[in-house]
Amino acid sequence: MTLDSIMCGDCREVLKTLPDGCVDCCVTSPPYNIGLDYGTADDRKSDDDYLAFTRDYLEQCYRVLKDDGRVCLNIGYKVSTVKEAGIDYVELLNLIKSIGYTLRETIIWVKSKRPDDPQSFCGSNTAWGSWMSASNPICRSRMEFIFVLNKNSFKKHHRGISTMTRQEFMDCASTVWYFPAERSRLHKAPFPVDLPYRCIQFYTYQGDVVLDPFIGSGTTAVACVRTGRRYIGIEQNPDYIRMAEGRIQQEKQQLKNRQVC
Numbered sequence: 001m002t003l004d005s006i007m008c009g010d011c012r013e014v015l016k017t018l019p020d021g022c023v024d025c026c027v028t029s030p031p032y033n034i035g036l037d038y039g040t041a042d043d044r045k046s047d048d049d050y051l052a053f054t055r056d057y058l059e060q061c062y063r064v065l066k067d068d069g070r071v072c073l074n075i076g077y078k079v080s081t082v083k084e085a086g087i088d089y090v091e092l093l094n095l096i097k098s099i100g101y102t103l104r105e106t107i108i109w110v111k112s113k114r115p116d117d118p119q120s121f122c123g124s125n126t127a128w129g130s131w132m133s134a135s136n137p138i139c140r141s142r143m144e145f146i147f148v149l150n151k152n153s154f155k156k157h158h159r160g161i162s163t164m165t166r167q168e169f170m171d172c173a174s175t176v177w178y179f180p181a182e183r184s185r186l187h188k189a190p191f192p193v194d195l196p197y198r199c200i201q202f203y204t205y206q207g208d209v210v211l212d213p214f215i216g217s218g219t220t221a222v223a224c225v226r227t228g229r230r231y232i233g234i235e236q237n238p239d240y241i242r243m244a245e246g247r248i249q250q251e252k253q254q255l256k257n258r259q260v261c
Helices: 011-017 047-064 089-099 166-172 194-203 219-227 238-260
Strands: 005-008 023-028 065-076 102-114 117-121 143-150 176-179 209-212 230-235
Touching: 005 238, 011 047, 011 230, 023 047, 023 194, 023 219, 047 065, 047 089, 065 194, 089 102, 089 143, 143 194, 166 194, 176 194, 194 209, 194 219, 209 219, 219 230, 219 238, 230 238
Parallel strands: 005 230, 023 065, 023 209, 102 176, 209 230
Antiparallel strands: 065 143, 102 117, 102 143
């Protein structure tokens, strides 16, 4: 196992090469199965295949987690009235429980353009469904879930160094988080660095090992560099890996420049 590196391949196979109990935390956002073109990954599976895919990687994540390990799983909000709109949360939570995880928290990420103005939502303001009619109105999706899971122990077995500020702790110690979504022409579904940054600051100590089996353009690794954590990334698309490595080097250089100043 090589820390601070990104391995290329299907995470279900790559995870099998990692030893048991080597990871302190997993922070990830898997493909939502809504038909996005990631270049190498299939994002249009049948419901049964997607559930099987989800079980495969979550079981491997469970194995590589330490006894006091945590998982922060970012999943998009399912619009049940739209065909092929992602995973059913009842099925997902039942699957999570059957593997052995305990649901620690459910955090709602509100995609607000400005944290001081929760009504400044990201995305389109165009309503879907039947306009001003009870025929089939559909609520606009302006939030996502972050399911925080425990392996066995709720409490960390060792005392480490926390790196969050008082304000960061106050912002994270809430089941509703407000920050903008990320937009990128280079990746189909990037998440903002605020998401892994908050999860890492709140649920890990300095020097802990953080895994992202769907690291994409490297956002979780950037957050790890920024917070002094070690990372293990997995990604199928070599183009995304090159992009991620460029972002990581840029973050390291910026960190070095700040230390010099």
